[in-house]
Amino acid sequence: MQEKNHDRKLDAIERRLDAVAQAIVAYECKHFKGACVLPATAALAEASERSETAALAEAGERSEAAALAEAGAGDEVPEVIEDLEEIEDLEPVDSVEATGSFEVELADTQAADGGDGAAPAVQPGESIFDVILEQIVQGLHSFLAQSADGVRFDLLLSSAPDAVCTLDAEARILSVNPEFTGHLGYTELEIVGRSFDEIIVEGGEQRIVQRAQNLASAGGEHQLPKPEDILVLRIRHSDGSQVSMECVTAVSIRDGVPLLVAALRDPSLHRSLVQQLRESKDNYDALSETLSEAIVRIDERMRIVYANRAVRKTFGFAPEELCGEPFSTLFPDEVFQRHEQDFRKYFVVDDTDRAVLGLPGSLELLGCHKNRGITPMEISFGNSKEYRERTVTCIIRDITQRKTAERRLQQLAYYDQLTGLGNRDLFESDIRSLISNRELFEKGMAALLFLDLDGFKQVNDTLGHDAGDQLLIDTGTRLRRSLRSSDSVYRFGGDEFVVLLGFVHGRRDAAVVATNILGEIHMPYELSGAGSRASQTATVGVSIGIALIPADGDTIESVTRAADLAMYHAKESGKNRFEFYNAQLDARAKERWExxxxxxxxxxxxxxxxxxxxxxxxxxxxxxxxxxxxxxxxxxxxxxxxxxxxxxxxxxxxxxxxxxxxxxxxxxxxxxxxxxxxxxxxxxxxxxxxxxxxxxxxxxxxxxxxxxxxxxxxxxxxxxxxxxxxxxxxxxxxxxxxxxxxxxxxxxxxxxxxxxxxxxxxxxxxxxxxxxxxxxxxxxxxxxxxxxxxxxxxxxxxxxxxxxxxxxxxxxxxxxxxxxxxxxxxxxxxxxxxxxxxxxxxxxxxxxxx
CATH class of the missing domain: 3.20.20.450 (EAL domain)
Incomplete structure (x- = not known):
């Protein structure tokens, strides 16, 4: 709040100073003799936009004193206009021409700059463009650094925030500062020695060349500003593109040699505050109305104060239907009640602090469409703002398609695409949850069964892969039929299946399930052979290894290894049977490994x-x-x-x-x-x-x-x-x-x-x-x-x-x-x-x- 009040005060001060500057110049136009034509919409704005507020006030006071000295004590400076809108509607004085330029009568220039033509004091890092512009606006000599030594002169140019170059009497470029090379893309070797007008596409190149040529004719004497001294140029960038830059020039002397200093800057960086605000508003309106997401602003009373047109697509309401309505209109009652306190947190916690406090940047919840009913939504929250009162902007998206895609991705990630059974990743997730359920093992145990079909390869090779795939699909169906709803079946690949029994009292329960599986799998399969429409009968067996949880292992690795060893033992013992894990199988496995x-x-x-x-x-x-x-x-x-x-x-x-x-x-x-x-x-x-x-x-x-x-x-x-x-x-x-x-x-x-x-x-x-x-x-x-x-x-x-x-x-x-x-x-x-x-x-x- 303090920062916002400070900003408002600063804006008021800047508006007042802007009015002071324009009023002073208008007064000078009326009372001074001589002539100088200045662009009203550029030069005056530049005179009022000095980088430091104190410098603006100082310049205004100096100009006001000079004007009063010339006009006489009986004249008064026109009253300063404080309102920004009134300043924009200011009528030009009689001497302003229809082109939008003021014709200013100047007094004797020697008196105007103190009689000795002293150049203004330029400090390292200061804007040379602003210094020259101020001299031109005040009708003073545009002259810099009289008799400056080379080291100080080079320091002033290199530290300036403007693009600056120096020209000789033939308008050849003698030097450039880093800002010039950075903005226009030329290296110092590429640009030094070239004629300045070579890089100008259009603008005041003749005026600049003329001013440079005057260096020789005038012998480096002071030159008065002319109407053409403030220019807008189209300059060719090193990559061939064209950029617009404002340009002012001033004569200077480096180690006794006269030269012309040209300072340039991008006019787009110095637009008026009003223009920026208007464009910001236009951009916001255009952005909010072209986004496909619904944008809603709510106040602390949970009422909607703004809605864009996209709310019609997302919620079925017109924007005017929602403005003034409760935010709860967009959600089922129970959903809004559950999340209302979460919504209110975003009024007091901004984005930078949400992660620290564990507050998510967005929420997924169910919304209520006017016609379609319940729909999954995602809400992202902006930072809170004070607009008459504190508000929060919400961007709301219909995520129905995304949720559908997520379900499809989950299906792809966790389920076998052939049989529809869970895959290895889903198995690991399920068994991890089961093993962590310690309460289960206080009442009984769980069982893991590894299954490998006997004779599947012969079916696959004889009848073809299509028949083999059908056999695997039918096997998955038979396994589901053999199990309870609390049990799960997975396919690991090939002809390997896994069954997870969520609860058994002991070995006997697991043996009963394994016996049922043997009976189901041993029943003949009706399959279509490769290249044949007639179905053929095939019979396979299954070898089953059983491990009890936690008796045979209380980690995923140990219990899966135990079931795998038991399954191999069933195969070695004659196939089409089940075997329980026992400790001797570890010894046999170790021997096999050795x-x-x-x-x-x-x-x-x-x-x-x-x-x-x-x-x-x-x-x-x-x-x-x-x-x-x-x-x-x-x-x-x-x-x-x-x-x-x-x-x-x-x-x-x-x-x-x-x-x-x-x-x-x-x-x-x-x-x-x-x-x-x-x-x-x-x-x-x-x-x-x-x-x-x-x-x-x-x-x-x-x-x-x-x-x-x-x-x-x-x-x-x-x-x-x-x-x-x-x-x-x-x-x-x-x-x-x-x-x-x-x-x-x-x-x-x-x-x-x-x-x-x-x-x-x-x-x-x-x-x-x-x-x-x-x-x-x-x-x-x-x-x-x-x-x-x-x-x-x-x-x-x-x-x-x-x-x-x-x-x-x-x-x-x-x-x-x-x-x-x-x-x-x-x-x-x-x-x-x-x-x-x-x-x-x-x-x-x-x-x-x-």
Whole structure:
């Protein structure tokens, strides 16, 4: 309040001084002799707008004294007009011409400036433009710094707030101050030495050139001001644009050399206060009426004192309907009552203090549209103002679309777009809230279930991705159907689902839910196959791991890890079942991790070796060998393949391991072929993970080319289940391998343990079938013998070779020989041995039969 009163007083003082200055000049026009034409709307305003109020008063008193001395004691200065509007309507005196300029009669100039033509005292940092203008307005000599030394002269120019340059008698620019270069963009090197009229587009260039030329003719003597001495110029900026600047000039002497000082400034920076206020009001009105947001000003009685046209769109009311009405008109009653005290805070707390006090800059609440009813709104509050009384301006926005977009973004951020189930981010938010609810765990517990579908990959690869997506959508529906309203289900990606049971009494409750889920998921799915309109039936299973909260973990990390370990245990235990977490799973997980790290080290340290098991024909002669991987740990000793191969398959390390096996086996094969055994072949197993990789064909081709082995002596063994998981893709890869490497053979390993389709089996580019050792071990049981005979007959009908693996007795060997199974391997003919031992075996024409 004190600041506002001070501003009003200062405005009144400035208006009075402005009136004093104009009255004095008018008086001088009436009584002085001589002539000087000054622009009424520019020069007089400039005379009254000195930067310091005290300087204005001082100048007014000095002018008033001079006028009284010339006119005589009987004359009086006209009464000072105090009202701003009356000043604007002031009629010009008789000597004012129609152009808006005053013709001023001057007394003898020598007397006017004290008789000696002394230049005014200019201080460093003072406006040279204002000093020269004051001299011109008062009819004094426009002269600066008579006989000034160079150092002081340069200081005056460089510290001036105006753009200033000096000219010689040919109007060439001698120097410029920093304000000149900053305002017009020229560097000192670019501008010094150029003629001043080169940068003037239009204005009084001839007048300035004439004044500069007068320097030589007048010898640097004082020059009286002329009507053209106050100019408005269009000056060319260094970037080519044009700027308007006011210009005044004065003669000066620097180190005895006469020169012309030209001071320039932007006229737009010195507009009258009235013009600024009028433009501010116009701008405010234009802005408030063109904004799409409703603008409402309210007083401390919570009544609307102003509303713009946008309130019609936001609230359905015309502005005139709202003015004078209660602010509560715009809100449901209960909403206004709840927020009224918040509204009142904005009358006493301005924006700079709101953050400190915890007061938001805007509020979101429900508004009331005249026709549409309840609508979400956002209100931003300006700072309070005194307009007859204290008011606050509110900008109100209809945020219906934004809220809709926010809900859509939340859907995208927290929900799976395929199934509509919550995603991992929503799960973490929900389980964090659940774990922090300590009251829940005083009465019972919660449970977390990790689910992984069994057989989903086969459905996806066989029937296509559309069918796979439909299966996932249906699975989400079935899971929701199995749960209570207090439970939640999420999809983490792929075929992984998570169920969060908000409350259970114990393990039995969780087991009941898991059993229901198993039953729901095991029911057949009706799916549409790729490229087929007819639906097909598919059946999958689900492996479930269960962790209890807080018994198995009281943090997000610990409980999710426990459920994950239990789920993997369910898969390892036969799939399509549920398992609870137990502490032993941690030990197994630790062992698995140690094995994984050991495999990485073993690859780098060369701890893996290949052993080879002989494959013989019915006469016992070695025809080939199968490469089998062995790990000789430097501290533990030999680690069984059954311990590290599953871990390598699960972690993906089987791919670099498999590539190493191919490279090593193919190099050994080449050595044997080149050292007397040209027809010996080597069989290499391809794991499921290895066969599924996209660049399998390139990996095999690279190993063959680098080793220099003959493709005709290479047999790749692929398991039946590996092929049938994606038969079309498998057939394509097999054909490509055989196309690139003619003579390369492919065997179907562990035949009889999968679920081969005869239609696909007939299309396989296979060269041999290996009867799984489980059938060979139980060969002489009636049921197994029938299966073995069927496999042999199938192979003969498909014209492919048969290899019986796991032959350990003479009776087994004789049986397969009688049934025209030409190739066999097993302990009867030898175990897997090192490469050096293979060299010894090859020296015997036939292996001993045990």
């Amino acid at each position: 094995v994984e790290q050991g495999i990485r080290s073993a690859l780098a340290n060369g701890e893996f070796v290949l052993h080879y098991q002989p494959i013989v024909e019915s006469d016992g002669v070695v025809r080939g060998v199968e490469a089998l991987l062995r790990w000789n740990h430097p501290h533990i000793g030999e680690i069984p393949p059954a311990r590290f191969i599953p871990v390598a398959e699960e972690t993906g390390l089987i791919i670099p391991l498999g590539n190493w096996v191919m490279e090593t086996a193919f190099r050994d094969l080449r050595a044997w072929n080149e050292n007397g055994y040209p027809n010996l072949y080597v069989a290499v197993n391809l794991s499921v993970r290895q066969f599924d990789q996209r660049d399998l064909v390139d990996a095999v081709s690279g190993a063959i080319e680098r080793s220099g082995a003959s493709a005709a002596n290479i047999k790749l063994e692929i398991t039946e289940s590996c092929i049938m998981s994606a038969p079309k893709a498998a057939i394509a890869k097999m054909n490509e391998l055989k196309r690139r490497h003619p003579g390369l053979s492919i065997s179907i390993d562990d035949f009889g343990t999968g679920y081969s389709s005869l239609s696909y089996l007939s299309q396989l580019p296979a060269d041999a079938i290996k009867i799984d050792l489980s059938f060979v071990a139980n060969l002489f049981t009636a049921s197994n013998q029938k299966v073995v005979n069927a496999i042999i007959n199938l192979a003969h009908s498909m014209n492919v070779d048969i290899v019986a693996e796991g032959v350990e007795s003479r009776e087994q060997w004789e049986y397969f020989s009688e049934h025209h199974c030409r190739s066999m391997q097993g302990y009867l003919f030898g175990r897997a041995v090192s490469r050096e031992e293979v060299d010894k075996l090859l020296d015997h024409p036939a292996l001993p039969r045990r």
